[in-house]
Amino acid sequence: MSEDGNGHRHLLSIADVDRDFIISLLDSARSFAEVSTRPIKKVPALRGRTIANLFLEPSTRTRISFELAAKRLSADVISFSGSTSSISKGESLKDTAKTLVAMGVDAVVIRHSSAGSPKMLTGWVDCSVVNAGDGMHEHPTQALLDLFTMRERLGYLEGLKVAIVGDIDHSRVARSNIHALNKVGAEVLLVAPRSLLPQRIEGMGVDITGSLDEALGWCDVLYLLRIQLERVEESRFPSLREYTLQYGLTQTRWSNLKRKPLVMHPGPMNRGVEIESSVADEVESVITGQVTAGVAVRMAVLYDLLGGSHG
Amino acid sequence: MAEGILVKGGRIISFPGGLRGEADVLVREGVISRVERGIMPGGEEVIDASGCLVTPGLVDLHAHLREPGMEYKEDVASGSRAAACGGYSAVFCMPNTEPAIDNSSVAEYVFDRGEDEGLCMVLPHGAITQGRRGEALAPMGEMGSCRAHVMGFSDDGNPVVDSEIMRRAMEYSRSMGALIMSHCEEKSLSEGGQMNEGYYSTFLGLRGMPAESEMIGVYRDLCLAEKTGARLHLAHLSTAGSVELVRTFKRRGIPVTCEVTPHHFSLNDSELLTYDTSLKMNPPLRSAADVEALLEGLADGTIDSIATDHAPHASHEKETEFDQAEFGVVGLETCLALVVTKLLETGVLSIEDAVAKLTAVPARIMEMERWDYRARLQEDDPANLVVFNPEIEWTVDPNAFKSRSRNTPFAGLKVRGKVLHTVFRGRMVVRDGDLAVRPPGTSEVARNVMPTAASGRGAGEGG
Numbered sequence: 001m002s003e004d005g006n007g008h009r010h011l012l013s014i015a016d017v018d019r020d021f022i023i024s025l026l027d028s029a030r031s032f033a034e035v036s037t038r039p040i041k042k043v044p045a046l047r048g049r050t051i052a053n054l055f056l057e058p059s060t061r062t063r064i065s066f067e068l069a070a071k072r073l074s075a076d077v078i079s080f081s082g083s084t085s086s087i088s089k090g091e092s093l094k095d096t097a098k099t100l101v102a103m104g105v106d107a108v109v110i111r112h113s114s115a116g117s118p119k120m121l122t123g124w125v126d127c128s129v130v131n132a133g134d135g136m137h138e139h140p141t142q143a144l145l146d147l148f149t150m151r152e153r154l155g156y157l158e159g160l161k162v163a164i165v166g167d168i169d170h171s172r173v174a175r176s177n178i179h180a181l182n183k184v185g186a187e188v189l190l191v192a193p194r195s196l197l198p199q200r201i202e203g204m205g206v207d208i209t210g211s212l213d214e215a216l217g218w219c220d221v222l223y224l225l226r227i228q229l230e231r232v233e234e235s236r237f238p239s240l241r242e243y244t245l246q247y248g249l250t251q252t253r254w255s256n257l258k259r260k261p262l263v264m265h266p267g268p269m270n271r272g273v274e275i276e277s278s279v280a281d282e283v284e285s286v287i288t289g290q291v292t293a294g295v296a297v298r299m300a301v302l303y304d305l306l307g308g309s310h311g
Numbered sequence: 312m313a314e315g316i317l318v319k320g321g322r323i324i325s326f327p328g329g330l331r332g333e334a335d336v337l338v339r340e341g342v343i344s345r346v347e348r349g350i351m352p353g354g355e356e357v358i359d360a361s362g363c364l365v366t367p368g369l370v371d372l373h374a375h376l377r378e379p380g381m382e383y384k385e386d387v388a389s390g391s392r393a394a395a396c397g398g399y400s401a402v403f404c405m406p407n408t409e410p411a412i413d414n415s416s417v418a419e420y421v422f423d424r425g426e427d428e429g430l431c432m433v434l435p436h437g438a439i440t441q442g443r444r445g446e447a448l449a450p451m452g453e454m455g456s457c458r459a460h461v462m463g464f465s466d467d468g469n470p471v472v473d474s475e476i477m478r479r480a481m482e483y484s485r486s487m488g489a490l491i492m493s494h495c496e497e498k499s500l501s502e503g504g505q506m507n508e509g510y511y512s513t514f515l516g517l518r519g520m521p522a523e524s525e526m527i528g529v530y531r532d533l534c535l536a537e538k539t540g541a542r543l544h545l546a547h548l549s550t551a552g553s554v555e556l557v558r559t560f561k562r563r564g565i566p567v568t569c570e571v572t573p574h575h576f577s578l579n580d581s582e583l584l585t586y587d588t589s590l591k592m593n594p595p596l597r598s599a600a601d602v603e604a605l606l607e608g609l610a611d612g613t614i615d616s617i618a619t620d621h622a623p624h625a626s627h628e629k630e631t632e633f634d635q636a637e638f639g640v641v642g643l644e645t646c647l648a649l650v651v652t653k654l655l656e657t658g659v660l661s662i663e664d665a666v667a668k669l670t671a672v673p674a675r676i677m678e679m680e681r682w683d684y685r686a687r688l689q690e691d692d693p694a695n696l697v698v699f700n701p702e703i704e705w706t707v708d709p710n711a712f713k714s715r716s717r718n719t720p721f722a723g724l725k726v727r728g729k730v731l732h733t734v735f736r737g738r739m740v741v742r743d744g745d746l747a748v749r750p751p752g753t754s755e756v757a758r759n760v761m762p763t764a765a766s767g768r769g770a771g772e773g774g
Contacts, residue, residue: 015514094630114632115516116586135634137516172516198513199521 001304004122009305010129012118013138014179022183025300026148032303033296035072046075049306052105053079054096055132057113061267061291062132062142066109069298075306078105093117097124106306110134115172128305136170142266143176145297147184149290150221153262158185163215163261165191165247166225166274167236169198173266174225178204191215191247195236212247222261224249224274240273249275254282262286315339316734317352321360321698325367325688326671329663336365338694341737346688356739358732360698366666367686368400368431368695368733370673372463372492372570373546373618374643376402376433378424379417380409385623385715387424387433390643392713393621394431395740397643398730400695401432401684402621403677406443407467413438413449415457422459430740430748432682436463436492439480445471448480451487460681463544465492468593468638470528472498477532481541490676491536492544495528495553496594505634507580507595515583517633520595522550529553533560536567544676545569547620549594551604558613568676570618573649574640574720576605582720588629588636589720592622606659609668616673617665619646623716641714645721651701651728662701694737703729713746 002016003009011017035043051070055063063079070077080096093112100108107128110118115135122129133139151157162181168174168190181188188206190197202208209215216222227243237243244250249263254276263275263283267290271277280287316338323331323346335350336343376390385393387404394402404421406412412421418435425433437454441447443466454461464484470493471477484491501524506512508519529545533556536543548554548569557569574592579599583590590596608614622639629636650669654660660668674686685692707724709717733741740748 092627092631094627112632114634116633119586120632135516136518175514175516199508199519200510201513203510204514 006126008122008126008128010118010122011140011301011305012122012129012131014140014143014176014183015138017140017183019183022144022147022180025144025297025304026151028304029144029148029293029296029300032299033293035299036292036295041072042074043072044074045303045307046070046073049075049106050104051075051077051107051109051302052100052103053077053109054100055079055081055111057111057133059111059133061294062111065291065294066130066132066298069295069302072295073299073302075302093121094124097121101125101127107302130301130305133172135172136175137172138176138179139172140176141294141298141301142173143180144301145290145294146177146223146264146266147180148293148297149264149286150262152293153286153289154220157181160186160221161189161219162186162221162223163189163191163219164223164225165212165215166227167196167231168192168201168225169196169236170228171225175204177223178206189215189218193237193246196231213253216253216257216261219261222249222263224263224265226266226268227270227273244273248273249279251276251278254279264290267291315344315355316358316694316737316739317350317355318358318360318365318696318698318732318734319350321363321365323365323688324663324666326667326686336688336696338734338737341694343688343690343692343694345690358698362702363698363700363731364662364666365688365696365698367670367688368697368735369398369647369669370401370677370679370686371399371619371621371643371646372403372544372616372673372676373572374402374404374621375407375623375639376404376421377623378408378421383715384625387421388428389713389715390621390623391425391428391430391433392746393641393643395733395735396713396730396744396746397645398647398697398699398733399431399643400697400733400735401434401674401679402643403434403436403463405465405467406436406438407469411438411443412436413441413443415450415453415459418454418459418461419457429735431735432684434677434682435459435461436465437461439464439466439471439491440476443467443469445469445473445476448476448483451484451489455487455489461489462677462681463490463492465494465546467494470494470496470498474531474535478535478539481535481539481543485539485541490542490544491532492546493528493532494546495525495532497524497527500524500527504595505591506583507597509580509598511580511583515586517583520593522552522597522601525550525594526552526556529556533557533565533567537563537565543567547572547575547594547618548605548608548614549575549597549601551601554604554608554613558608558611561613568615569613570616571605571609571614572618572620573642573646573653576602576609577649577653578602578720586633587720588631588633589640589718589722591633591636591638592620592640593638606654609654610659615668616676617646617650617668618673619643621714622718623714624718625716629718639718641712641716641719644712644714645707645719645726647699647730648705648707648726648728649721652726655701656727694734696734697730698732699728699730701728703727705729
């Protein structure tokens, strides 16, 4: 969480926040999770506040999750998306930002394919900004909901051994999780062929292995990333079939494990690629649990950004 | 105003010879009439240069003046004003205009626009291939023999991909007595890249441009220059590996020269943590270790010259998402101060070497006698000189730029070394740090004072 000169709080990256913020946010998310179990899933915490969802890259889950989080806090929500806003007509992000300011919104939740856009936006708007995923940079609320899930399921974070498997290079989820896990004292092992690892990622405080089997014998949490077919065209690896052979969580690998890790995935899963369908069915509850946690965590984030001053 | 200018009490740097100590310079009828101590004023405008250095006007081998075609970023008039205020008397401009400078009529157009302004020489480089498309050679001979006397050829940011075409271009350029200027980049490695590839690109989630992209290009062009005997000049070196390659080939006697820009020797890729698009350029800011290697290359002479790669862009082309922002920074009005601040005060270069890399060396690389240009202060030479005070501290303020664009990464930086006066063809074009001349386009003075050709050898090399 960072605060700008005008007193607005932003959540732009996990790299910006400290351990105490993460832990207190996870605690606060736990109380908000309770709200979602009530028959009337709504609290008046942000009544009268307006939140704009500015989603300039296709997204269903994250957008709906933020929308639901805002509504359960009684905020008013407006949504711009890449296909319907004027951005597709050539309006610049800066002009869109000025428009939002003119409409008097209290927070902008932005998803953008360009890394750094949320940070840039803070210079153009007079309100809070939440990064809902920017290019290959970060996806802070995803990391927070992942940590929330790990802590709820396993009971601790410090000393937790987490293996992240797949396309680290293109993954903002991986970057945010690496920062977050390091800050709470977990250990992170990246599992991928070198061609899917960005340069000098070791500098972010992780270990690296090319062997999924090695990682499976070590980890408490196995975090699988989504693999996209485009990576074959980019010569990152030879074929999806080969990827699955080397890095897929196949039924054989899963059945052979004596001690089974918690399996997580940011969704949507590519069944048959990074995870065999039968294994996916077995571990599905954790992954849908991540989605549920997402709403609670985003309520906690929005409340933290906007709740303090006007309540 | 009285006839002539008398610059009194400055320390003179000129080549050959270097730092000569205090002397006065008398300018009459467009030429330097005397350089000696204790010249008595005789009705000329007297410039008090005490505490200042008086050197030949600076020569920039690499600028983008955007005319024709992108005048909203810069044009020859605004670029000339920026150059004069930066202490420049000659600016070579790149052919990535619209249309490209790939024939004599566009070359003459740009050259003539510079003469119309009369604030500094504007000398176009020509494209190597027609339309900078990398397919068919542009008429180097025609461009070389036209009024603009084009000497340097470059496809600039679209480096010639096809090695066979580059080889033939080098062979042909040799017969024309021309110079191939290469922007070295193996595009298949850098395509889509936004910044240097390394820890910071990984941290920021920005696509990287690996150092090897430049090094492979440098190596290819050095090999082809060795094979063909062509004269090769490498633009804006940015990596340690490139410097080492140039050092190796120079040792083998290959006639290669190269340049570095102030932003590449002043900044490294850790600055990009702010996602400030004014730090986006190509080649990108490299690692701290690369910057060290550039400084070593400057100090040991591997890097011959300092060029700006002045690349103006409109604010809307920079105030946008990082991966959509244009590449490039302006540099004409900050170069000298950055040289003083980052190279002299740190002891990387002596004042003589620094001035040589900004004047005599680039003039020698471009064989500027063909334009009757001498980057030295000698009697009967055309009077192109700059008076600057290396001690004055000032803060870079983009709003004070004469350039039409403001895209500098140095806004707000305290620097040392200020251009006070620039004399071009015997006329004060900058006085007390500001333009001394008429509103643009209202005078013909410049052409009336074209000096007579001073015969003799080209400017020597310093240090």
